[in-house]
Amino acid sequence: MEIFNQYVLPPTREHLELLRYLMVLGYLVLLPYVGIVIGSALLSFFLCVGERDTSNPLYSRVAKELIDMAMPSRVAVLVFGILPLPVIWIIHGQWLIHSIANTMHLLPLGAVLVAAGLVVLMAYRHSLDGEGQNSITVIGTCGIGLAILLLGSFVLLGSVTRFFDPERWITTHHAVRLLTSWNVIWRYLYFLAGALSITGGAIIFFFFTWPGRAKRLSEEEARLTKYLGAGIAIAGMVLFPVFGFFYLFTLPIVALSGQLYWVGALGVGVLFIAFLYVYRVLVGPKVRFGAPTFVLFVFVFLLMIVGDQLVLVNATEEHIAALVTEAEEREAEIQLEREAMRSAAIKPDIVRGQEVFNSVCSTCHRMEERLVGPPLGSVLPKYAGNMDGLVSFIQKPSKVNPDYPPMPAPGLPLVDIKSVAAYLLNQITPDSKNAQGGAPEPVDLERATDEGEAGPTQGELVEEEREDTDQREGE
Ligand code: HEC
Incomplete structure (x- = not known):
């Protein structure tokens, strides 16, 4: 036995x-x-x-x-x-x-x-x-x-x-x-x-x-x-x-x-x-x-x-x-493990994110104006450094602001959601740093300890942002 x-x-x-x-x-x-x-x-x-x-x-x-x-x-x-x-x-x-x-x-x-x-x-x-x-x-x-x-x-x-x-x-x-x-x-x-x-x-x-x-x-x-x-x-x-x-x-x-x-x-x-x-x-x-x-x-x-x-x-x-x-x-445990592995394996792609944004999100969102949804420029800063939070909101939107109707789930594959999130965070990163004004350092530190993996992602994004700007300047 x-x-x-x-x-x-x-x-x-x-x-x-x-x-x-x-x-x-x-x-x-x-x-x-x-x-x-x-x-x-x-x-x-x-x-x-x-x-x-x-x-x-x-x-x-x-x-x-x-x-x-x-x-x-x-x-x-x-x-x-x-x-x-x-x-x-x-x-x-x-x-x-x-x-x-x-x-x-x-x-x-x-x-x-x-x-x-x-x-x-x-x-x-x-x-x-x-x-x-x-x-x-x-x-x-x-x-x-x-x-x-x-x-x-x-x-x-x-x-x-x-x-x-x-x-x-x-x-x-x-x-x-x-x-x-x-x-x-x-x-x-x-x-x-x-x-x-x-x-x-x-x-x-x-x-x-x-x-x-x-x-x-x-x-x-x-x-x-x-x-x-x-x-x-x-x-x-x-x-x-x-x-x-x-x-x-x-x-x-x-x-x-x-x-x-x-x-x-x-x-x-x-x-x-x-x-x-x-x-x-x-x-x-x-x-x-x-x-x-x-x-x-x-x-x-x-x-x-x-x-x-x-x-x-x-x-x-x-x-x-x-x-x-x-x-x-x-079985459920294995399923979860597999899911986690799969989602970790998916790497966001900023170019793709922009495409997704233009084709899906832009029906309701602009960066600076209010359409059906809020201007993203004003709501994104709270997700700075919190890629996972943004991804999970887009995946399964929850009710946030009473001034707006609820956002419907866009029903996109995870890779698209991650990409669009990366693209958006990439858009606002410099602003968000500025917006956090006087004390950006302690806030960042706190995030880094709280969210563990989110820290480096943000770091990577900043890196990419710099490369992007470099390229643009080159052009
Ligand atoms: C059908 C219209 C519609 C589409 C399409 C749409 N949204 Fe929204 N979105 C909204 C509305 C409405 C809200 C406000 C919801 C609320 O405050 O409860 C919102 C809120 C948001 C917020 C703010 C969340 C917060 O915590 O305040 C983000 C970020 C966002 N949308 C991202 C996106 C992205 C990325 C896409 C494309 C994948 C997208 N939305 C597609 C309607 C839309």
Whole structure:
């Protein structure tokens, strides 16, 4: 967590919105995949054990087919199972930056365990290619990989579930106690039920609908995989809403919202349609609609993940509001700094100032006569040495003299305003010095100390004035 606090700026509202989408995407890649690996490894494990007991080679063939389906290649494992892990960690880290979410340090542990479990299961898959597939080591590798993956996904999901309960960020610190709350346990069981059902959906899809695959299956293989797939899917589908309900029931009040119930209701509806499909597979003579069945299960996962997002947003509302304010303040600060830099970079140009004066100001102003506005010769001396004051008056005129109507803002770019101000001050500088009569020195000194930067500007202007006069004299 410290890493984020140290190096990452507080996210803005748009940034947070983006993080939400990325989070959904990350989980949508990771969770269904890990679910399928868990379900397939579980079936594969029991089939291997069954093979040892019954010596039926069919079991070991299907055991291998199943883990091949879940881990078709290293790249697939990397892309679906491992790459989303750091992404999810980083996103949660940014989301909870400057908070005291107490399981932030457990999340990477879960992620590492998930990755380790996947690697061990990969080794199991390879060991099935060789001889002696039912040896204790092979079964042991599967069991260990599965156990690590289960533990890893529990720690990962558990620490994320803990983010939904900000009140306990302060009260509980012990890692084990953090993860053994009922809410975390129901949430994990709910995920496992989803894992079983999506594994069933994947079996129905990849074994029977995936191009070219179904033909390779012998009749008894097809029968076994069909019953396994449909059976595990139905078991998962029955448990899913039950655990989901308990999970919802044990969530802290802050995390709940009306939307969440809608998402839950929609999930149950989708699950029901998927159930009808799977039921047909189970009782029908032929496996059909593999693809839509699988898509429905992925959709159920999507709803589960969207539900999690809602819960996270509800639960961290206060934290997020604080973050957004912080980000906005920073943004405003940066904006101010930039503005100051930009206006400091703009140098007034006296020639341009004269043009601006002639084209814009001269409609209302002369130096010596009264037009719409006062004769500038009489109002400018008070701005002598106060370039900034004059610039800001021209930028945003305020009411000064009751004898005149208010001056409208000329709406000029800053460079023009600065130039015209410089031009005007340049016009009156010698007069103003004279006008201040007896004691010009102390007044100037006072200004120099009061306005800091205004002093030198005036000095520069005097210089320029002299050059100007010199030139004129030269001509
Ligand atoms: C539409 C007419 C109009 C235009 C154009 C106009 N002014 Fe004025 N200006 C006025 C009026 C009216 C006042 C008197 C406002 C008051 O006293 O409240 C005034 C006042 C001023 C003053 C005196 C401010 C003070 O503190 O007493 C300055 C300096 C000035 N204008 C500069 C300019 C410059 C520079 C421009 C061109 C960029 C400009 N004005 C364009 C109408 C105009």
